[in-house]
Amino acid sequence: MSSKMEAGLRSGIGAGVKAETRISGISEKFAELKGRGEGALISYVMAGDPSPEATRDIVSALARGGTDIIELGLPFSDPVADGPTIQAAGQRALAAGMDTEHFFELVEGLDTGIVRIPLVCMTYFNLVFRYGIEKFVTGSAKAGLSGLIIPDLPVEEASELRESCEKHGLDLIFLIAPTTPGERVKKVLDRSSGFVYLVSRLGVTGTSSKVSGTTKELLARVETDIPKAVGFGVSNGSQAAEIRKAGADGVIVGSAFIKIIESGKNVNERLEALAKELKNGILEASRKGE
């Protein structure tokens, strides 16, 4: 571990909401938002990109901007579901020394301010498997994570991890794609908790300029009480509004935030501003939808 990283980890134990008080779960968060007629903004960044201390500030900025749930990437060397932007973020985080142990330490020390923001870990299965499924889940729970998203783990291969997550009160969030047929949608929903992640289009993560018909069709045909969050390709407030209007309970944004982090310029202000724009889009649509 780099000395920079060590210093970062030590200095991060600041005031605010700590792991033990951050009990707010994902379902509770969605219920709370639903009570107010709101949709959720779910913001994704890579833990440790470009450094652990930067991640702390980034998370605070996203929280200030109105983020409801934060997804933290644990970087993997071979992220097949990710486009160039998130791949590069993962490479930066790995180069800065991020690994599973440090990820848990970082999460545990996070300060999301006075708002309770559930934290979700997004990573690839080999990291979970190699660390030990049970050990990874207990580590996650102890660090204060509320759920896991493993994009290369379809429901068929997930039973051991799902059991472990259930035991330790973590949500295991599965994905549904435009290609997922009706029968399979049921199977996935059956095993889902927290929320279900609808992949907006065929492809990998990244930004795109408009909301496709595919996304709307998908939202229409996935019928469930489990909150539906749409991700892949969302980058601005009007897209977020459109997705919310089409029936999403949450909007997931990653690459657009990471591009700001990558630029290195006025990062925290711009992250906060983008989060606000997205959240406002969602709120606008919610009001119109009423």
Added chain:
Amino acid sequence: MLIQISKSELQNQNSRINREKRQGAIKLTGTTTSESQIKNPGLEKISGQETGAKAEAKGKYGKYGGQYVPEVLMPALEELVEGYERYKNDPGFLKELDHYLKDFGGRETPLYFARNLSKKYGAKIYLKREDLVHGGAHKLNNAIGQAILAKYMGKTRLIAETGAGQHGTATAMVGANMGFETVVYMGAKDIKRQQMNAYRMELMGTEVRAVESGSKTLKDAINEALRDWVTNVENTHYLIGSVVGPHPYPMIVRDFQSVIGREIKEQIMEKEGRLPDSLIACAGGGSNAMGMFHPFTEAREVRLIAVEAGGKALKCTEKAALHSASLCVGEEGVLHGARTKVLQDSYGQILESESISAGLDYSGVGPELAYLADNGRVTARYVTDDEALEAFHELSRLEGIIPALESSHALAYLKKAADAGELGELVVVNLSGRGDKDLETVFSQMKGA
């Protein structure tokens, strides 16, 4: 579970093969014409073997295998499973496969008695001449099979990854011939060391996309191909080049490559009247090894030896292995859609691999091969870059055949096997490819030395 069969059963089996051969009933793919003859040795017989059928119910080989892929791809894999089940015994499909293997690919390939090599190592050594397949390597066997399957399934676009460029070339050949739009992903580092192979693909109308991510070799080319597939899954077939990836790929690729082992079985019975004591193949992902071994897995007296790339040494630095010996020293993990043996660090980050031969330079290995190595049916060994180079020169001088650097690993093991008493009296080495593509690499090595 492997089925143990007794000596007498084997003799029965062998005499049955001889009898049927005399009667002309068993003509292996590549030489058949009539429908019943095609059906007989078709893929059914191969994939229906006890080792396969049960193990593959969910695409698992013991604890290995499976389908660890993004949800977007799950329906495509299901479609492939169904498509393969549907067509693998379809007379039209088998006839076309047969035609391509024979008239386009040049099968069957000879089983060549290497007299000088035999003298040197004190055993009867045969070489299975996959180097004579069109394109210069065994890779075409699988490319033909999958491309026809893709056509039957209504796909119009092929994508593939390539390391040495051999599989990319094979895909380019079938792509051009059968009228597919074809894109091949190749690590930037591999393009550098296999430039003419990249050019060959382009000559045949294939778009070669350089992969600049990660280690810029085969593993990264697979990542990129998977990302393409996720994006274009509706019209695209991902033509994987080895027995790796999610189910059903390890099974499909093995079945299409098993023509190697089936021919060997028939040829060795004809020449020697018995099965060999050992079969030796190099293993990158493991397709030429599985293709050679599969028809012999139940013939327990035949030793199956998979030789991996030991690179510079069997050591790892923090981020990279100095070798590609995942079968020998890899640990259980999940890579490219399958649970298998993987070169990785203590947190599960995949280590970059290394080998003088681009085709063996891979951090994982096929799940079935991992399974067979664990249960002892396959013996996993390795040789270093230097040993492979020595064997490259040895075969060139002794037999007038320049082997691929990949195949040179299998050849290099002859010396070690002879010393270790693993060779036996009758040996077949899979000469998986020819060495023309490696001349530049070897040339610069020799100049550097």
